[in-house]
Structures are given as structure tokens and as C-alpha cells.
Amino acid sequence: MKLSFHGAASCVTGSCHLLDVDGFRILVDCGMFQGPDEIFSSNLKPFGFEPDSISAVLLTHAHLDHCGRLPFLVRQGFRGPVVSTAPTRYLAEIVLWDSAHLQEERTAENSGPKKNGRKGRSSGSGGRKKHGSFYSVADVLDAMSLFTRTAEYEVPVNLAPGIDATFYNAGHILGSASIQITVSRPGKRTRILFSGDLGPKTHPLLAPASPPDDSDYVVMETTYGDRLHRSFESSKDELLGVLVDTYRRGGQVLVPTFALERAQDLLFFFREWRDGGKLPGKEPFFLDSPMAISVTHIYERFPELLDDRLKKFFQQGKDPFMFPELQLTRSVLESRSIKESSARSVVLAGSGMVSGGRILYHLGREIENPRSSLVFVGYQAEGTLGRAILEGEKTVRLLGAEKSVKIGLHSINGFSAHADQRDLLAWCKQMGAPEGVFLIHGEKRSLEGFRDKLSEIGWNKIRIPSLHEEVVLSERPTGKARPDPLEGA
């Protein structure tokens, strides 16, 4: 049995791992390399294996860095089944469509006439100019037709004789899973657990991760393996404070929002504050992102997978994400009409890093208004307009016009959908020490920091694989199972 690492090896993007069991080849995740040009260009490089040799793809969740290269894999010859939870299938469809659409747009942009005389940081570049499309909307359609197997949490899915995959809640985004692959042979049983991305212990919408009791090998993410998040509650309080202060000044609150997960977190907070009388009046909220609206409707379809507090809303016939003051502005016309009611309101719009999307129009209108607020609630990558503004750029170019940054700036960092070091360790402690651990999906500092922490809890056989590295896993004999608890009773 061989395990190889074709993405998220010593970095945090492009998750893609291959388990070869006597020629039955299982790919766990097929993620896009996200980032500036030098990282993004990795998407066009060979996978490190023959796409048509893959027997099945298992997806841990629908974030682009875990599923974003799937249409490219299909374009290159993969024809096997894709196995995922039901929400991951629906969310991946939205995410992949959006990705194909953005790639096509970028190709059109790159092949258009060059604009000269740009001054300062410009909107829409996202730090990327050279690389265009590596798959199309048609490839996404082909990929979606392969989602033929649906996994329920904790119910094994048979992949081939003696090979099963069981999905466990990872508490990261809706439908996210850790996947344990069990290979059974006469006298042997080997269990390999892929953590996927793990959520924080106190997730606003989801129950915390629940891994299986034991695994022989664990392939584990360490995105925040070297640090602790700021308290979630204090971040919520800070955001509420920004809303109240901005309303008092008669301004508007703009929140560049990631469509998947963060937008739904925020809608639920707003609903709680509104119901609890924490907001001054009946100020309007706008969810101005067609993608976030679609994603929210998928969250509404799976109340059984949400946290108990949200389940209670559905049981009472209420929707935890919707309230009378919230307007869903799907069309461009509706989006443009927001300016009529601009004061004392909140606008959630993409993109989350201000590298494109409708947030640009709202920002163009409000950026020179000191009464309004711009609130960053997620990571702003290098090369994006969001990062430039956050780092104090005084003038920016927005939709062709030079603008001074006078809007109030806030960055609230405690809303991560990722486990921090404490949460990751707590996840490990729910299991017995495995025979081998592979740390992935982290920067060097994080991987090494977390390796040291794991040794403290007795997890010792730890390896940090490099890109395309292959390791042979020895199969485990079944004889050494733990003693039967009923024996001698």
C-alpha cells in the first residue's frame, strides 16, 4: 500500500493525496493551488500521477483548495466516481462554477487591450495577470456528472472488495469530513485517516468534529498548528460594536464576504443580535452576493447537520439565516438600488479579498466617507486590494477612478473556520496514538510547531512529506486488537 502527496505538502493549498491499494488508486481531494502567480501556475503542472489511472476521488469538503482541480482532472481523463457528502456535492457545484467563470473572465481580460498609466493599487487584479483558464464551465458539468456516490457521516461506503471509506464530521464547513479508509485483507486491517480541514471547537453553525476512535495512520492538516485564535465571542462583540458606532455616525458598514461559510456565520449573528434587541432599530441588511445567497439556501436544506441552536430555529418553523430586515439582492439592478438606502445599513458582498465582485461598487461609493466602515472578517492575501487597504494604502484605484481611503477600517480575526493549535490537539486526543502521522496543509513553522506539540502527547512517528513524495505503508495485523471488555466478566 502506497501513499503519496501531490498538494498541500509543506504548504497550505492544493490538497491532493493518493492512496494506492494494490492498483486501486484513491485520490483524497483534488484541490486548486490558490495564491499569487508563482503558486497559481502549479495548477497547470502535471498532477504527479496519470489522471486516467485514478479509480475514485473522495472529497473532504467543497473549498476550492480541496476540490478546485477536479474539472481539470476530468479534462485529463479521470472517469471514476467522486464520493462526497451531499452538501459537499451541492457546494462544490457552486464553487467550481464560480471558479470556471472567474477563469474564463480572466482569460478574456488578459487577451484584451493593455491599460496604461495605472497608478497605485488597482481593483480586480488579485495579484494575477499571466494565467488564464485551465478549465471551463463545460468541464465543471463533466465533473459534476461523476458525483455518483453520496456518503453519510459514519456509514461506510464500499469502494472495492475489502476497501471502505467512512466520512466523519470535521466541523469546518457544511458537509466537511475527515475520511477514514479501511483496507481489509485476510488477517490484516489497516485504517488510514485523512483529517481534511478541521473546524474550531466553538463553530458558530456546526457541531464540533468527531473523529473515529482509532486509526493506524493519520494524514493531518496543520493550518494553524502553531497558534491560537482570538476568542470568538470577543470578535463577535467587536463586530457588534462597529455596527452600533457606524449607525450612530449615520454611515454604512461594508463587509467583504466569502460566500461559503463566513456569510452564513454573519447572517446568524445578525439574526441573534436583532432578536436579542442588541441593534438600535430596524436597519436594513443586504446580502449582495448571488453565490452567498445560493450557498445559504444549501445550508437551509441540511438543518440536521447544523448545531443544536440552529436546529431549534428550524424545529420552530423559523430560518436562522433570514429575518425581515434582510434583503437578498441577486440581480445587478437590485444591487445598484442599495445606494438609495445606504446610510445605517450593512452590506455583505464579495469578493472576500476585494479582488473583484460587487463590493467594489459599494466601496467606490463609500471609501471617501469617514462615517462609513469597512470591516475585514477574513484573511487578506498578498497582492489583493483588501490587503493593500488593510496595510494603510492612502489612495487606491477603484473601477477606473482614483480614490482616497477615508472610510473607517476594522479587521476582526476571530471568525476562522479552522481549528487552532488547541483544537487540533483536542481532535488528536480523542483517538489512540497511530502507527504513523503525516503532517500536511501548513507552512513550515506551523508543521514543525505542531510536530513538537504532538510528541508531547505521545504521537511520535511523525513525518512532514514533500511534494510528490511517496511512502509505503505496512499493513496492520488484526490479531493485536485491544482486549475484549467482556472477557472474564
Ligand SMILES: [Zn+2]
Ligand atoms: Zn477548507
